[in-house]
Amino acid sequence: MEEVRRSIDGSAVRILAPAETFIIESPLNREETLRQLQMQPPVFLRHIQPIDGSLNLTETEESAVLPLLANIVGQAQEILRGRRTAVHVRRAEGCAYPHSVFDxxxxxxxxxxxxxxxxxxxxxxxxxxxxxxxxxxxxxxGTPDELMSDWPGGAIRFQREEEQISRAKFKLLEAERAFGLDYTQYREAIDIGAAPGGWTSLLLERGVSVTAIDPGAMHPSLRNHPKLTYLKRNASEVKFKPNTFDLLVCDMSWSPMQMVKLVLDLNESLAYGATAIVTIKLMHRKPLQTIRDVIAKLESAFIVHRAKQLFHNREEITLFMTKQY
Ligand SMILES: C[S@@+](CC[C@H](N)C(=O)[O-])C[C@H]1O[C@@H](n2cnc3c(N)ncnc32)[C@H](O)[C@@H]1O
Incomplete structure (x- = not known):
């Protein structure tokens, strides 16, 4: 909410579902509002839905709800005709809407x-x-770009695999989609804070060679993988030749500033233009300030392309950066 208030002067926000959704009343028109929000892509706002029509369910007969909804959609003929159209339905807990998503x-x-x-x-x-x-x-x-996501409510869901090592894997999968990456394009990755190995396993599946660093143990299924080098160590104790890696990933759940120091210390070992995907734990009261401080420090060595709280991030955000030339 604070992010929205800061990017749209004079906007008012009102909570709809606590800690999940809120209404923005913007003094700007629809296009200007969306443009303003896109100018500096928000970190925490994951999805936005313009309100082009609404129904008050307590004032509407149950049998009239779907016909009235059909009417609202029918009136958007100009926007929808001839275009590939998806319908996303999202129900907040306890809502009075009587129909299922499928119906x-x-x-x-x-x-x-x-x-x-x-x-x-x-x-x-x-x-x-x-x-x-x-x-x-x-x-x-709205287009997926305007809505900021092509998933209902920005909630990207992946199928859990039977052999999946950790839920953390979803974060790296989501980062690949959210930042338009393709991990198969990388050759040599370093994974800092790798155990038990969800991120490492995803990169290995994509054909990348991985150097995994963690004092904790990696999952037994990864042992003996021909493309994995596992260093059972604290990341501050390791050193590599310059230009060794074209991808750095780091998911240490550590104090943000200590994480920054570690990543900057390892910067030498990265090739110019190397990609870095790093999670930042938001431990303190002032998340926006922490993010600004972290980014300011990292910008001494990296171009920070995006900071975003992914759907699979909890009390943290994910950074997408490349090493400066
Ligand atoms: C959230 S877990 C990482 C999960 C991992 N990304 C996955 O997908 O399975 C954080 C890991 O960071 C490791 N860690 C914390 N401090 C570290 C340090 N200084 N050097 C290396 N690893 C560290 C912890 O041992 C822990 O295993």
Whole structure:
């Protein structure tokens, strides 16, 4: 909320679902509001849904809800006609909306057909975003870029694998999507704070050679992997030749400033232009200040492209950087 207040002068924010969603009342028009938010991509705001239509569910007969929703979507014919369109439905806990996600999507399929839109959940050009919270149903239309995500509410979900070593793996998977990366393009990675090995295992799956550093033990399934070098050590004790790695990942859950020092100390071992993906633990009361301080220090050696709280981050954010030439 603080981020939004800072980027849109004169905006008012009001909580909808605590710690999850809020309404922004902006003094700017829709385009200006979205542009303002995109100018300095927010760290904590993961998703935005314009409110193009709404229904008060306590004032609406249950049998009238879906027809009224269909009407709102039908009125967006100009925006939707001829475009690949996804319908995203999100229900807040305890909302008064009487229909399931499946029933809502099914009932809107016919509307989309009638107005000449192509239903496409996988690669939409435009998203019909529907959010049910308390006694309200909010409907908005926007491109994935405008909505900041092509997942409902920005909540990217990955399938848990049977042999998955740690949930932490989801963070690195999400970073790959969120920052438009492709880990198969890297040759030699260093993973600081690697145990038990979720991140390492993902990079190995992508064909990257990994040097994993952690005083803690790696998962037995990774032992003897031909592309893994495991150094059972504190990261402050290791040194490598210059230009050894083209990817650095670091998920140490440590004090932010100590993490910064470690990463800067290892900077020598990175090739120019090398990518770094680093999580920053937000331990203190002033997260925005911590982020500013951390970025200011890292900018002595890196270009910081993005700081973002990913869906799979808890009390932390993820940085995407490249080493300066
Ligand atoms: C959140 S876990 C990492 C999880 C890992 N990314 C995964 O996917 O399985 C943090 C790790 O950082 C390690 N760690 C903390 N301080 C460290 C240091 N100074 N040097 C190396 N590893 C460190 C801890 O031992 C711990 O295993």
């Amino acid at each position: 809502t999507k099914t009932s809107l399929d016919g509307v989309l057909r009638d107005i000449g839109a192509t239903a496409d959940q996988r690669s939409p050009e435009i998203i019909v975003s529907i959010y049910a919270v308390k006694d309200q149903l909010y409907v908005g239309f």
